[in-house]
Structures are given as C-alpha cells and as structure tokens.
Amino acid sequence: MKNINKDYLAIAAAIGLLGLFVTALNVFHEELEVVTSSPPTQQQPEMTLGKRIARSCVSCHDMSRSRSMQLVGPPLWEVFGRVSGVVPGYDYSAAHIRKSAECMVWDEESLDAYLANPKAYVPGNKMAFAGLRDAKERKALISYLKTLRYPDEPPASLFTGNETGDLSEALFASAEGEVWKSKGEETVRRVCWTCHDTGETAENKHGPYLWKISGRTAGTATGFNYSASMQRYADQGLVWNDYNLCHFLKDPHNYIPGSTSTMPAIKDHLTRMAVIGTLRTLQ
Numbered sequence: 632m633k634n635i636n637k638d639y640l641a642i643a644a645a646i647g648l649l650g651l652f653v654t655a656l657n658v659f660h661e662e663l664e665v666v667t668s669s670p671p672t673q674q675q676p677e678m679t680l681g682k683r684i685a686r687s688c689v690s691c692h693d694m695s696r697s698r699s700m701q702l703v704g705p706p707l708w709e710v711f712g713r714v715s716g717v718v719p720g721y722d723y724s725a726a727h728i729r730k731s732a733e734c735m736v737w738d739e740e741s742l743d744a745y746l747a748n749p750k751a752y753v754p755g756n757k758m759a760f761a762g763l764r765d766a767k768e769r770k771a772l773i774s775y776l777k778t779l780r781y782p783d784e785p786p787a788s789l790f791t792g793n794e795t796g797d798l799s800e801a802l803f804a805s806a807e808g809e810v811w812k813s814k815g816e817e818t819v820r821r822v823c824w825t826c827h828d829t830g831e832t833a834e835n836k837h838g839p840y841l842w843k844i845s846g847r848t849a850g851t852a853t854g855f856n857y858s859a860s861m862q863r864y865a866d867q868g869l870v871w872n873d874y875n876l877c878h879f880l881k882d883p884h885n886y887i888p889g890s891t892s893t894m895p896a897i898k899d900h901l902t903r904m905a906v907i908g909t910l911r912t913l914q
C-alpha cells in the first residue's frame with residue numbers, strides 16, 4: 632500500500648512538473664509573439680542572426696531602452712523610423728547633421744546602404760566601422776534593429792505626430808550657428824512673409840498664420856479656408872513637427888498634392904533647416 636502511494640505521488644508530481652513546463656513554454660512563446668508579428672518559425676533564424684551581428688555594434692552603441700550616452704556612438708533604441716542625427720545631447724559629426732537637414736530617416740533602405748558602407752553613404756561621418764558586406768546579414772540586423780522599441784509603439788512615421796526631434800538644434804549649436812540663425816530669419820522674412828503672418832496677432836493672409844506652427848496640427852489656423860487636400864491631411868492628423876515641415880518645405884506640391892499653396896520649395900538643405908529652426912521660435 633505504501634509503495635503504491637509513493638508511485639502515485641511520484642506520478643502526480645511528474646504531471647505537475649509537466650504542467651509547469653508547458654505553462655512556461657506558453658509564456659515564453661507569448662513573449663516572442665509580442666516582439667515578432669510573423670510566425671516564429673520564419674522569423675526565428677533571422678532574428679538570431681540579427682542579434683548575433685548586433686554584437687559588433689554594442690561596443691560603441693547602447694541598444695537598450697536605457698539609451699546610455701556613455702559609449703562613443705549614439706544610443707540605438709528606437710533608431711528605426713528616426714530622423715538621422717537627432718538624439719538630443721549627442722555630438723554628431725557635421726556629416727550626420729547634414730543628413731538630418733535632408734530629412735533623412737533611418738528606414739530599411741537607408742540603413743541597408745549605411746551599414747553596407749558607412750563612409751560612402753555618409754561621407755565624413757565619424758563611425759569607425761567598415762561595414763557589412765553580406766546583404767543577408769544586413770537584412771537580419773535591420774529586422775533586429777526594428778525590435779528596439781516598446782512593442783505597442785508604432786515606428787515614428789509621417790502621420791504619427793510623435794516625432795519631436797529638434798532638427799535645427801545641432802546646426803544652430805555648431806560653430807556657424809549664428810550665421811544660420813540669421814539666414815533662417817532672413818529667409819522667413821523674404822519668402823514666407825509674402826503670404827504668411829508670423830506674429831502673435833495671428834492674422835490670416837493669403838496663407839494661414841504661422842504663430843505656434845511648430846507642433847501644430849495641420850489645417851487648424853482659426854478662420855482660414857484651407858484647400859480640400861490640406862484638409863484631408865489635417866483629418867489624418869498630420870502634425871507640423873520638424874520632420875514633416877522638412878518634407879513639406881523641401882517639396883510642397885509633392886508632399887501635399889493639390890494644395891492651393893504656391894509656396895516655393897526650399898531646395899538647400901541647411902537653409903531649410905534654418906527656416907525650421909526659426910519657425911520653432913514663433914511662440
């Protein structure tokens with residue numbers, strides 16, 4: 632009788648352990664599912680490879696959510712979808728500042744080109760990394776870089792409105808900062824004043840008033856009669872953060888097709904950045 636009891640207990644314990652094991656597996660599986668949206672069977676080998684390649688970055692980049700600035704390179708948490716060169720307080724080279732002035736975003740294409748040959752893609756940058764020749768390794772690494780964010784947070788993109796980076800900060804802080812500040816103010820006076828009021832009185836002219844334009848939702852100047860196109864973008868929640876302003880001022884008619892604005896494009900990257908910096912001061 633005693634023996635049977637013992638066996639019974641042993642079997643019960645074994646079943647209990649098995650249950651725990653299955654639960655643990657499920658939890659593990661669920662955790663993976665949060666991070667990767669496609670079936671784990673396809674994603675797993677690529678993610679493993681990506682993680683392995685990323686080991687060659689961690690000597691210079693913090694990749695965790697703590698965004699440490701103690702290393703020689705800028706933190707890479709949330710790098711995917713971010714405008715180049717905008718981590719506040721990081722001392723970028725002029726080459727990277729120039730890229731942010733072009734409103735260059737770290738997406739699949741730009742990361743692939745940069746990681747293949749950093750020196751060729753951003754000439755004059757100070758990242759001492761030769762590049763990854765293998766396209767498959769770059770693809771895996773980029774897939775991994777995409778996961779460096781909180782799972783429920785969408786990548787910063789055109790209409791999320793959560794990109795608060797100050798694109799002109801680095802330019803204005805550079806050795807020629809004062810020159811660019813004046814250039815920005817002068818361009819706004821010379822070009823934008825024809826159609827826009829920039830003062831606190833906030834009057835609508837041919838174009839809507841630009842008071843507090845930086846961070847304002849598109850199409851919300853009180854009393855201004857916007858075009859249907861601009862209205863449509865406004866309804867989608869387009870916010871005039873630096874990044875969207877950069878694209879708009881670079882090419883207004885392609886950015887908002889059908890807009891009634893006859894605004895001239897500001898083709899020169901750094902002048903455009905300086906204008907965006909000046910728009911930030913209108914508050």
Ligand code: HEC
Nearest residue numbers: 687688691703704705715716723724727756757758759760
């Ligand atoms: C030897 C150090 C070093 C290594 C290794 C290195 N980086 Fe960098 N990285 C830097 C530095 C320094 C910068 C800033 C460059 C500048 O301002 O010119 C940088 C910049 C970057 C940027 C631009 C970030 C931004 O905010 O715009 C990305 C993206 C990047 N590195 C990705 C990587 C990846 C991915 C790896 C691994 C494959 C890697 N780096 C390996 C030093 C390094």
Ligand code: HEC
Nearest residue numbers: 822823826837838839849850857858861890891892893894
């Ligand atoms: C020739 C006239 C003209 C000039 C010059 C002009 N704009 Fe405009 N702008 C407009 C008009 C008109 C609109 C409204 C467009 C619409 O409703 O489609 C507009 C819209 C805008 C908007 C969107 C505002 C909102 O409330 O959503 C911004 C931002 C803007 N302009 C910035 C500028 C800046 C900066 C300059 C100078 C570099 C400039 N514009 C030069 C006519 C002009």
